[in-house]
Amino acid sequence: MKNIILHKANTRGHANHGWLNAYHSFSFASWYNPERVQFGVLRVLNDDTVASGMGFGTHPHDNMEIITIPLEGDLAHKDSMGNAETIKTGDIQVMSAGTGIQHSEFNPNADHHTKLFQIWLFPKVRNVAPRYQQITLDTSDRHNKLQQILSPDADDAGVWIYQDAWFHMGNLDKGTTIDYNRKKVGNGLYVFVIKGSVKVDGQELEQRDGLGITDFDKVSFEATSDTEVLLMEVPMEQ
Structure with a gap:
């Protein structure tokens, strides 16, 4: 749940x-x-x-x-x-x-x-x-999809850090739907709307709203306007 x-x-x-x-x-x-x-x-x-x-x-x-x-x-x-x-x-x-x-x-x-x-x-x-x-970053790589910008792996896309975290950014046209699949069991996802509006598992978010989600495998997004989002998957235990 x-x-x-x-x-x-x-x-x-x-x-x-x-x-x-x-x-x-x-x-x-x-x-x-x-x-x-x-x-x-x-x-x-x-x-x-x-x-x-x-x-x-x-x-x-x-x-x-x-x-x-x-x-x-x-x-x-x-x-x-x-x-x-x-x-x-x-x-x-x-x-x-x-x-x-x-x-x-x-x-x-x-x-x-x-x-x-x-x-x-x-x-x-x-x-x-x-x-x-x-x-x-090539920001065109986030048009209607999620571009990875950070990970724990120096050989993966984006910058890397000393933490089991993954960040993505997406620029979604109105009506675009997309899913995010969790990378590591036990992690949570914090969604931040840079601009526009988006439904996250049916929850409407507007510009500069944040939503923290835990105990999930997949999260679904539907852009209700042209929108820009930042997704931060992070461990919930320090």
Whole structure:
């Protein structure tokens, strides 16, 4: 029997710092909801808009898998491993923080905001050597299908992390139906609607809604408008 938990967009935490307008699907910084701490190993799903020329100063992380997905604009990244890169729409970046890293991120554009998701997963192994990976995806490969963008396997499609997790993105035309089959027994699936609307096993979701599903083998999607979705299959045990 499938279990679901619905997180409507307007129930997320919100903090507008002027330079940063952030929505939190799970407890983060000053926003704490005891019922919204994490979904399995998925600890953070932040929906951030960064003003032009602004960003996050150098700050530390450890023992976390940190995934950044730009939606609009660019994000300039520097870290203590010596990486200095710019990630753009269509890219995906991952850092395995492991024993500890420091990094900064800012919007290098003077005339355009940057929108991005930053996602944190607890790793399955602690204190690994920190690592950085960034790739550019062919977004046409997600038209009316699910494109794998992350997995546990360095030889598989997308980036890889130290966790038995799989992420997919899909751009679905209205009326498109598609199924997602679970990769690993015991994992849950967190569905996040980037834009548009979609029925997930008959449950209507709208832009920026989230839906957590456990105890499933297959999940069915029907796009009720042109829609863009992010699927995150993650272990439910840390």
